[in-house]
Amino acid sequence: MADTQLDIQLELAADGPRRTALEVAIRSAIRSGRLAEGTALPSSRAMAVDLGLSRSTVVAAYEQLNAEGYLRAEHGSATRVARFRAPPTVDDEPDPFGPAPLHDFRPGEPDASSFPRTRWLRSVKRVTNGAPDSAFGYPDPRGVAEFRSILAGYLGRTRSVEADQGAIRVVGGYAAALGFVAEMLRHRGVERIGVEDPTLPMHVQLLRAAGLRTVPVAVDEGGIDVDRLRASDVGAVVVTPAHQYPTGATLGSERRTALVDWARERNAWIIEDDYDGEYRYDRRPVGALQGLGPDRVIYVGTASKSLTPAVRLGWMVVPEPLRADLMRVTNLRSMVSTIDQLALTDFIERGDFDRHVRQMRVRYRRRSDALRSTLAEVAPWLALGDGAAGLHVMARIATDRLDETTILTASDAASVGLFGLMTHHRSTAAGPGFSIGFSRPSEHHFPTALERLAGVLAAL
Numbered sequence: 001m002a003d004t005q006l007d008i009q010l011e012l013a014a015d016g017p018r019r020t021a022l023e024v025a026i027r028s029a030i031r032s033g034r035l036a037e038g039t040a041l042p043s044s045r046a047m048a049v050d051l052g053l054s055r056s057t058v059v060a061a062y063e064q065l066n067a068e069g070y071l072r073a074e075h076g077s078a079t080r081v082a083r084f085r086a087p088p089t090v091d092d093e094p095d096p097f098g099p100a101p102l103h104d105f106r107p108g109e110p111d112a113s114s115f116p117r118t119r120w121l122r123s124v125k126r127v128t129n130g131a132p133d134s135a136f137g138y139p140d141p142r143g144v145a146e147f148r149s150i151l152a153g154y155l156g157r158t159r160s161v162e163a164d165q166g167a168i169r170v171v172g173g174y175a176a177a178l179g180f181v182a183e184m185l186r187h188r189g190v191e192r193i194g195v196e197d198p199t200l201p202m203h204v205q206l207l208r209a210a211g212l213r214t215v216p217v218a219v220d221e222g223g224i225d226v227d228r229l230r231a232s233d234v235g236a237v238v239v240t241p242a243h244q245y246p247t248g249a250t251l252g253s254e255r256r257t258a259l260v261d262w263a264r265e266r267n268a269w270i271i272e273d274d275y276d277g278e279y280r281y282d283r284r285p286v287g288a289l290q291g292l293g294p295d296r297v298i299y300v301g302t303a304s305k306s307l308t309p310a311v312r313l314g315w316m317v318v319p320e321p322l323r324a325d326l327m328r329v330t331n332l333r334s335m336v337s338t339i340d341q342l343a344l345t346d347f348i349e350r351g352d353f354d355r356h357v358r359q360m361r362v363r364y365r366r367r368s369d370a371l372r373s374t375l376a377e378v379a380p381w382l383a384l385g386d387g388a389a390g391l392h393v394m395a396r397i398a399t400d401r402l403d404e405t406t407i408l409t410a411s412d413a414a415s416v417g418l419f420g421l422m423t424h425h426r427s428t429a430a431g432p433g434f435s436i437g438f439s440r441p442s443e444h445h446f447p448t449a450l451e452r453l454a455g456v457l458a459a460l
Helices: 020-031 044-051 055-068 119-132 145-159 174-186 201-209 226-230 253-266 320-334 338-349 351-377 405-411 444-457
Strands: 168-169 192-197 211-219 238-241 269-273 297-302 314-317 381-385 394-396 433-437
Touching: 020 055, 044 055, 044 119, 119 338, 119 351, 145 168, 145 297, 145 314, 145 338, 168 320, 174 201, 174 269, 174 314, 174 320, 192 201, 201 211, 211 226, 211 394, 226 253, 238 253, 297 394, 338 351, 351 381, 351 394, 351 444, 381 433, 405 433, 405 444
Parallel strands: 192 211, 192 238, 238 269, 269 297
Antiparallel strands: 168 314, 297 314, 381 394, 394 433
């Protein structure tokens, strides 16, 4: 019987292993469907002659592919392609975040183009070259000691957080922190937890997934209503005191004191989400609530807004009575890249982190001012919230002529991304309107994005 003629493309480097190249070529042909199930391959002698290889090289390749299940060989018969079902090459799973609009004013992310790549790369190179061998093993589940130490100083200096290295736990972002804390509280007997109303629905979902019952607590221009919290019969509460999301309210001094007093009286716990506390534009950023009640407040911060969400680094400052219980929950699940932790340690020590935050504070202040000025001109029917802090502006619809759905439909048609207070936050507490972020667009694109947003609103 004549040998089968195959079209197998081999690209052999001068010093590359030819057996490996042959295996790769045959695998590729089978996976792509060019070699169908049952196809007979040439004999090892014929293949060797055709490709200019030694017969032993072809025999070894055939044997390897037979062992892997790509080929099947029977004594006295040709080597044939085995039954093979290639995995689907098209990812048809829907993107949970959906397609990104061209002009993105959804809140939640910083300007990715402003990430200080050069300075960050220097830090990564320094720590990679200088780290001891032990740094390349499994990391301490509490977080790298050097990072926790430098972070304690940074948080005390910039956020008035009372912490030492032993109080800090490093995790992979806020969602991970909230999930771990919720699970720990559930194990400690907490069944009900207060959440600000309105708030981000995803955080409510995380708490419920841990088995907690969420209880909405009203928010007004002064932040969470502590009197209503007292009446809610909860064992813990999640708050955003520096810049409430999405209303933008800052928790005043009297309510801060009242909130900590409530936690002490009820033996309850406060989870402080300090998601963008570094960004205050009228004065020095308001200090963290944790400084008033380190015995009752679990402070949570991340690098997501101040640096980038691509570096999955978050941290908790945990009261001493909770640390053992939290460790039993997190155990090895909370481990975060040692190299990333050491890189951020270096980045903070050299002043690059502070420098970056200062630069972005100036940039975001300009964007906030430009957005407010534009909205006041083209959409006077939007009532704007306080603009002294954060990376978003809350804009309530103050007219009966328009509704949230109509505006979202128009913005979607123009590929302008907006976040509706009722539509996306699943709450009627704030009324119809929008949480308009100004941090996502790149610096060069922001003027164009703002012009497109203005065009949509002016046309309504």
